[in-house]
Amino acid sequence: MRALLVVNPAATTTSARTRDVLIHALASDLKLEVAATEHRGHARELARRAAQDRDVELVVALGGDGTVNEVANGLLHDGPDPEGLPRLAVVPGGSTNVFARALGLPNHPVEATGVLLDALREGRERTVGLGLASGTPGSEDEGVPARWFTFCAGLGFDAGVVGRVEQQRxxxxxxxxALYVRQVLRQFAGEEHRRHGTISVHRPGGSGGAEVVPDLALAVVCNTSPWTFLGNRPIYASPKASFDTGLDLLGLTRLSPAAVARYGTQLLMSSPERGPHGRHALSLHDLSEFTLHSQAPLPFQVDGDHLGLRTSVNFTGVRRALRVIV
Incomplete structure (x- = not known):
C-alpha cells in the first residue's frame, strides 16, 4: 500500500528519535513517503496533493489535532468521496489528541502506531462524519473559506481561550x-458578554420558517464525544455527540461567576450519560444544519485552531465524510 506520512516536527509529545522509530515501523509495512510540515497550512497542501494522486491509498497524520485537521481539510478539498479518497490514519503527537482518542486509539504514539499497523493488516476501518463550518450567505462573513472540523468548533468564550493559548505558544x-486553565480565568475576567449573550441559533423549521434560540453567551459545536480531555480525564460537553450522527450544540445563556462555577463543575464531573444541564444550558442533538449569528464579532475556533472573529457561521453535519483506519 502506498502511503504518505505527514509529520509535524513541532509536535508537542514526540522527539526526533521517536519519529524515526515510528517512520521505520510504518515503512516496514507500507510504501511510505514522508513529508515534514514547514509552515501553517502545509499539511493541508500535502494532503490535497495526495488526494489528487490516485496512487496514494493512505495518508497518516503524525501530530496533534491541528495537524489532523489540516490533513482532513486537504483530503476533503474537493468534497467528500469516501470510496475515492485516500483513507486517513492518525498517530497522536500533540498535547491533547482529541480526535485520535475519540476513535479509541492509545494516546502514546508508539502504541498507536502498533494499533494502526494491526488495523491495516486486519483491514479495520470506519467511515466517520465530520462538521463543516462556512460563511453565511448574505453576511459579512459570506466569503470566508469553509473549514472542516473533526471533533469540535466554538464561537465565543472557548474560542477566546484558544486564541489566548495560541498567543502564549x-x-x-x-x-x-495548566496554561489552558490560566487562560480560561483570564478570558473570563475580560469577557464582555458574559451576562447578556449575543449569539443566536437559527435552524430550519417547517413551512420554510426558522427556529431561533437567542441570547447565548457561549456556543460549542461537537462532532463527537468527549469534547476534550483534561489530562486523562475526558470532558463531555455533549455526551450524545457521535461520528455517526449530525452535530450537537451546547449553549450557555449566562457566564456569571455562579454559572461558570456550576457548569464548570458539571463539565469536570461529566460522563457519557450526563453533561452540563440547567436553566441556562441549551443542548441540541443530531443537527444536520444550523447557523450561529452574533450581534458582535466573537472569536471562532475549529479543532483548537483560532480563526479570528466572526459574526455568522453556518454549520453542516456531513455523515460518511472520510474513511479512517482504526
Whole structure:
C-alpha cells in the first residue's frame, strides 16, 4: 500500500528519535513517503496533493489535532468521496489528541502506531462524519473559506481561550493543561458578554420558517464525544455527540461567576450519560444544519485552531465524510 506520512516536527509529545522509530515501523509495512510540515497550512497542501494522486491509498497524520485537521481539510478539498479518497490514519503527537482518542486509539504514539499497523493488516476501518463550518450567505462573513472540523468548533468564550493559548505558544510557552486553565480565568475576567449573550441559533423549521434560540453567551459545536480531555480525564460537553450522527450544540445563556462555577463543575464531573444541564444550558442533538449569528464579532475556533472573529457561521453535519483506519 502506498502511503504518505505527514509529520509535524513541532509536535508537542514526540522527539526526533521517536519519529524515526515510528517512520521505520510504518515503512516496514507500507510504501511510505514522508513529508515534514514547514509552515501553517502545509499539511493541508500535502494532503490535497495526495488526494489528487490516485496512487496514494493512505495518508497518516503524525501530530496533534491541528495537524489532523489540516490533513482532513486537504483530503476533503474537493468534497467528500469516501470510496475515492485516500483513507486517513492518525498517530497522536500533540498535547491533547482529541480526535485520535475519540476513535479509541492509545494516546502514546508508539502504541498507536502498533494499533494502526494491526488495523491495516486486519483491514479495520470506519467511515466517520465530520462538521463543516462556512460563511453565511448574505453576511459579512459570506466569503470566508469553509473549514472542516473533526471533533469540535466554538464561537465565543472557548474560542477566546484558544486564541489566548495560541498567543502564549507564539511567545514560546509550552501547551500544557495548566496554561489552558490560566487562560480560561483570564478570558473570563475580560469577557464582555458574559451576562447578556449575543449569539443566536437559527435552524430550519417547517413551512420554510426558522427556529431561533437567542441570547447565548457561549456556543460549542461537537462532532463527537468527549469534547476534550483534561489530562486523562475526558470532558463531555455533549455526551450524545457521535461520528455517526449530525452535530450537537451546547449553549450557555449566562457566564456569571455562579454559572461558570456550576457548569464548570458539571463539565469536570461529566460522563457519557450526563453533561452540563440547567436553566441556562441549551443542548441540541443530531443537527444536520444550523447557523450561529452574533450581534458582535466573537472569536471562532475549529479543532483548537483560532480563526479570528466572526459574526455568522453556518454549520453542516456531513455523515460518511472520510474513511479512517482504526
Amino acid at each position: 507564539e511567545r514560546g510557552r509550552r501547551s500544557t493543561h
